[in-house]
Amino acid sequence: MKKTIAMAAMLLAATAHAHVTLEQRSATAGSYQKLTFRVGHGCEGSATRAITVVLPEGVSTAKPMPKQGWKIDISPQKIRWTGGPLPDDFYDEFTMQVKLSQEAGKRYFKVVQTCMKGSMAWDQLPDGSGTKLKAPAPVLDVQPAEATSAHVH
Numbered sequence: 001m002k003k004t005i006a007m008a009a010m011l012l013a014a015t016a017h018a019h020v021t022l023e024q025r026s027a028t029a030g031s032y033q034k035l036t037f038r039v040g041h042g043c044e045g046s047a048t049r050a051i052t053v054v055l056p057e058g059v060s061t062a063k064p065m066p067k068q069g070w071k072i073d074i075s076p077q078k079i080r081w082t083g084g085p086l087p088d089d090f091y092d093e094f095t096m097q098v099k100l101s102q103e104a105g106k107r108y109f110k111v112v113q114t115c116m117k118g119s120m121a122w123d124q125l126p127d128g129s130g131t132k133l134k135a136p137a138p139v140l141d142v143q144p145a146e147a148t149s150a151h152v153h
C-alpha cells in the first residue's frame with residue numbers, strides 16, 4: 001500500500017515538471033506572433049514521434065518554422081509535425097508564426113503528443129475552481145493593442 005502511494009507521488013512529480021508548454025506567455029492583439037511549443041518529455045517514457053497543435057479561434061495564418069527531421073502538415077486549423085522520434089530524455093521546441101485577431105483574451109492551444117507507445121492530450125482548460133490540471137492546454141494571453149501605439153508610423 002505504502003509503495004503504491006509513493007509510486008503515485010513519483011508519477012505526479014514526473015508529470016508536473018514540464019508538460020507541453022508555450023514559451024511565450026502573452027502577446028498583443030492584431031500582431032504577428034512567434035509561438036514556441038516546448039516538449040519536455042515523452043509519453044510516460046516513450047519517445048515522441050508527432051506533435052499536433054490545434055489553432056484556437058482568433059489565431060490564423062500559421063506558418064511553421066521548418067524543422068530538420070520532421071515533416072510538417074499545415075491545415076487551416078492545425079499544424080502537425082511528424083518525425084523524430086524525440087527520446088524521453090531530450091527536450092525540443094516546435095515553432096510557428098501566427099496572426100492574432102484584434103480580440104484580446106486567453107487563447108488555448110490543444111496539443112496532441114503522439115509517442116512510439118501511447119499518446120498524451122494536452123487539452124485541459126481551467127474550470128475556474130483553481131484545481132491544478134494534469135494535462136493543461138498551452139495558453140497565450142492576448143492583450144489589447146494600445147490605442148496610442150497602434151497607429152504610430
Ligand SMILES: [Cu+2]
Binds near residue numbers: 020
Ligand atoms: Cu510534464
